[in-house]
Amino acid sequence: MKKILIALSSALLLTGTLAFAESVHNPQAVEHTKQAIIHGEAGHAALLVEHAKAGLTHAQASQQAEPSVHTEQAISHLNAAIEAGEKGHADTGTTHAKEALKHLEAAGKPPSHVAQAEEHAKAAITQGEAGNASALLEHAQVALTHAQAAEKESPSVHVQEAINHLNAAIESGKNNNAKDGTIHAKKALEHLEMTANSKQ
Structure with a gap:
């Protein structure tokens, strides 16, 4: 430790x-x-x-x-x-x-909330694929905070979907289910990337 x-x-x-x-x-x-x-x-x-x-x-x-x-x-x-x-x-x-x-x-310019949410979603996926549900949970929670901030700044269907999947990833992490948490983190990342691409 x-x-x-x-x-x-x-x-x-x-x-x-x-x-x-x-x-x-x-x-x-x-x-x-x-x-x-x-x-x-x-x-x-x-x-x-x-x-x-x-x-x-x-x-x-x-x-x-x-x-x-x-x-x-x-x-x-x-x-x-x-x-x-x-x-x-x-x-x-x-x-x-x-x-x-x-x-x-x-x-x-500082990274946008969407970009920061993406980074933490990626980290959650990495930890989830390694079977580390608690680290997945931590990164999913940080990603959720940034996704919620992004939603307040500029509401988007994709950000809302990312928030839904991050909440599901958090629940999976709390239940020590890294596999399902990873699936939801990947779905969240897909929606965050769609949001970022639509703003370019």
Whole structure:
């Protein structure tokens, strides 16, 4: 039991450290990218490059801490902004910096309740497939909390169905029935994914 608690504590500490690194670097990347845009719009290619490089450094650190498709795209556009700026093309560099900024801002947004419910539903499935009904129960309860919050923000048939299946998964977990709990968690995940897809 002690080993499990130590492993869990270490995992939480590492996750917290990575999240902190992401939360520190993303805003810095955003700020430097904004400065690159300001200087690029003023025709100052050299200053655009300076700020784009600083933004790139922070974006790369953010990507290392918490990989994101948006941060990856921002890195690509910052590299293009630097390349254009080094050739004296402030206008093209500014265009790429603006694209990078869009992606950095999207990457900096906290995950939606639907996304968090999905993650916990997946964890519930993993635990249920391992026969661990109590861990399935815990993750299903957290997923339910996020699904209910998502339902309050934007009512949806799929979120309501996910809530119904999460409640069933919780009941199965309380009855030490990992098999049925897993089935309901999978159904909940299907509905959560349909909700996420419909919002894209």
